[in-house]
Amino acid sequence: MTRPHNYYAGPAAMPVEVLEIARNEMMDFGGTGLSVMEISHRTKEYDAVHQGTIDLIKELMGLGDNYKVLLLQGGASHQFAMVPMNLIAPGESADYVVTGTWGKKAYKEANIIAKGRVAATTEVDGVFKTMPAQADLDLDPKAAYCHITSNNTIYGTQWKTFPNAGNVPLVGDMSSDILSRKFDPSPFGVIYAGAQKNLGPSGLGVVIIRDDMLAKCNKGLPTILSYGTHADNNSLFNTPPTFAIYMVNLVLKWIKGKGGVAAIEQQNNEKGKLIYNAIDSADGFYTNTIAPDDRSLMNVVFNLQTEELEKKFVTEGQAAGFVGIKGHRSIGGIRISMYNATDLASVQDFVDFMQDFAKKNG
Numbered sequence: 001m002t003r004p005h006n007y008y009a010g011p012a013a014m015p016v017e018v019l020e021i022a023r024n025e026m027m028d029f030g031g032t033g034l035s036v037m038e039i040s041h042r043t044k045e046y047d048a049v050h051q052g053t054i055d056l057i058k059e060l061m062g063l064g065d066n067y068k069v070l071l072l073q074g075g076a077s078h079q080f081a082m083v084p085m086n087l088i089a090p091g092e093s094a095d096y097v098v099t100g101t102w103g104k105k106a107y108k109e110a111n112i113i114a115k116g117r118v119a120a121t122t123e124v125d126g127v128f129k130t131m132p133a134q135a136d137l138d139l140d141p142k143a144a145y146c147h148i149t150s151n152n153t154i155y156g157t158q159w160k161t162f163p164n165a166g167n168v169p170l171v172g173d174m175s176s177d178i179l180s181r182k183f184d185p186s187p188f189g190v191i192y193a194g195a196q197k198n199l200g201p202s203g204l205g206v207v208i209i210r211d212d213m214l215a216k217c218n219k220g221l222p223t224i225l226s227y228g229t230h231a232d233n234n235s236l237f238n239t240p241p242t243f244a245i246y247m248v249n250l251v252l253k254w255i256k257g258k259g260g261v262a263a264i265e266q267q268n269n270e271k272g273k274l275i276y277n278a279i280d281s282a283d284g285f286y287t288n289t290i291a292p293d294d295r296s297l298m299n300v301v302f303n304l305q306t307e308e309l310e311k312k313f314v315t316e317g318q319a320a321g322f323v324g325i326k327g328h329r330s331i332g333g334i335r336i337s338m339y340n341a342t343d344l345a346s347v348q349d350f351v352d353f354m355q356d357f358a359k360k361n362g
């Protein structure tokens with residue numbers, strides 16, 4: 001059976017090699033005679049998966065011992081609430097750089113729980129097409145943190161160089177580009193991500209928190225919503241989403257086997273060059289108006305001249321084996337999400353389809 005080219009924005013493509021290992025281990029994980037989802041989270045077999053996942057995230061991201069990795073239930077939206085709840089002390093506020101729908105939602109949550117302040121927004125007439133320059137940021141030097149969204153999944157924009165918030169720690173929602181490229185984690189007090197794009201199945205949130213941030217978390221929170229609870233219990237305070245963590249573990253081993261994040265980044269750069277070049281060289285048949293420096297290497301959005309042509313593109317694309325290529329319902333157009341598991345050959349096939357479609361319909 002041939003599998004379709006998977007361009008869904010999330011849940012998204014998993015490496016085939018990972019799916020095959022999971023399939024092979026489904027009836028007998030590690031000699032237990034059971035699948036990993038059927039064994040207690042207090043067993044030594046599960047513990048190796050759990051600790052291995054935490055250790056590999058630290059290793060692959062180059063995190064020092066001053067960071068804790070938490071594996072929590074709930075996706076990134078859960079962190080929109082947990083971050084301000086834990087990190088904005090009474091009387092303080094936090095800065096939000098709003099560059100898309102998800103950042104706007106995070107900002108909204110901060111204001112339900114505590115106080116958020118917009119340090120910059122690139123929203124114009126309800127849409128976000130640009131990223132701010134450092135000079136556009138109105139930063140509060142006393143902010144509890146400065147929240148950014150590293151990659152805007154819906155609008156197809158991405159920070160290539162993270163903003164400098166001085167002594168204020170950055171908090172990064174990296175749901176749609178975690179482990180896709182190398183970066184210096186040291187300005188970040190917190191990094192969080194829903195797993196369902198670059199890491200594994202949905203339902204798991206990865207939270208990376210620096211010790212100094214952990215030390216100043218608010219007290220008196222409901223136990224389950226406190227980062228301290230999960231840090232003190234190595235994310236085993238209650239039953240973790242064991243199967244999702246097992247899948248993430250396999251994905252992390254796959255990344256390591258590929259040569260780590262540097263090798264993955266190189267492939268992502270090549271995929272980006274290929275697709276953006278196909279868009280830019282189509283004599284206006286395909287358009288993407290985002291400044292080249294701000295273009296996402298994970299989610300590529302573009303338009304055709306009419307909505308009718310876009311519908312035809314989606315229908316014919318699907319028939320040719322490309323699924324998940326319709327733009328987000330809020331902005332329309334076409335979006336292809338090419339996370340780490342998407343290989344260069346798949347993007348080349350998609351580019352061939354684009355060129356063929358342009359020839360027939362141009």
Ligand SMILES: Cc1ncc(COP(=O)(O)O)c(C=O)c1O
Pocket residue numbers: 010074075076077078102149151152153154173174175176194195
């Ligand atoms: C950048 C970003 N943040 C947050 C979310 C929300 O994630 P979840 O559905 O896991 O809450 C998404 C989902 O696509 C996203 O792309």
